[in-house]
Amino acid sequence: MIFFKGGVQIKKYALPAAIIILSIFFLNTFIDNEKKERVDTNDSDAPEIASWENKVKSVFVFKGDRKITNKMVANAAKKAAVLEIDPAAEASVKLAHNQSQMELSEWDLKAGKEIGKLEPYWILGTLNNLDTRIILIRAKTDEGTVTYLTKIKVKKNxxxxxxxxxxxxxxxxxxxxxxxxxxxxxxxxxxxxxxxEVKGNLPELQKKYPDLGIRTLPSIYIFQGMMRVFKSEDMSELRSLITEVKKNVYEGANENWHVQVHAKQNISVRSAEIIISYREKEAITGEIAIIFRGEQWGWELPKGELQSGTLTVSGQTPVFLSKTEQLSVELSWNGKEERIVLEDKGEK
Known part of the structure; x- marks a missing residue:
């Protein structure tokens, strides 16, 4: 069928054909732009993320300043390798030689948005967040802004x-x-x-937390970061630690040495004075090395020399001392070494 308008003959199918041609044109333009991005951004440009000897390459997301979407992030995340790092470790981010002005941020796929800016060049691990984290890396090039993505996961040690x-x-x-x-x-x-607070029966908790060495319930632990600084099986001992300043004496001896430890501690203070007395008549010259040890820790104190057969050292203990802690002092001098086991003598 033929229509006439203003003296011009128009076929019925001419308008749809024009729409199809325009659609093909815009589609080809979009595809060409995507190809151009892929050509312009190759693997050698991708920032490198490393933690010790482990390394991964980040994944290209897009070039330019357009708004990033959750779908774009999700698609790139599928291609990205996961870099596993130790708890509280950090991963370094290294840009390509033609990139500068790094910006880092974290993306939440569930929320569909950026949830926080990070300091450039370093991605810090966490102790208790074991989820895989998505990190966006933005950088400047001579041709504009480019955005990459990497994934970080903290190991469960x-x-x-x-x-x-x-x-x-x-x-x-x-x-x-x-x-x-x-x-x-x-x-x-x-x-x-x-x-x-964690509640359960003893076998259940022992199975779930095998590296804590839970022997009975209740069991009480205090950690500073990842380091255990207190362990007890007595709630009254915890109460004393929180509400009082405790002064305890630990003592041990053998045929050569007598050692006393005077400890002062509460929830905000932990200090100790160690008094070492030499019992033998044979003179000792030179410095004596001292290590104060617990079940899972060692505290190396400053070396010192005997004065009238006695050496006293003091400082802040790395942990809170507990009734159940097995304590000892190791002494080294003139190529010799001895270990003196300490007993809790109660409050001073």
């Missing part, structure tokens, strides 16, 4: 890792119990402390 607070300088109080009484007024929640 400890069974109790998810109970710890993320701050390496902060403290976590964990109480394992099988009753309904709970920790009550002993919970510590402040800028430096968080409290976790």
């Amino acid at each position: 400890y069974s109790y890792q998810e109970l710890l607070q993320p701050d390496l300088d902060g403290y976590t109080l964990i109480v394992f119990s099988n009753n309904d009484e709970g920790i009550g007024d002993l919970a510590l929640n402040s800028q430096n402390y968080i409290t976790q």
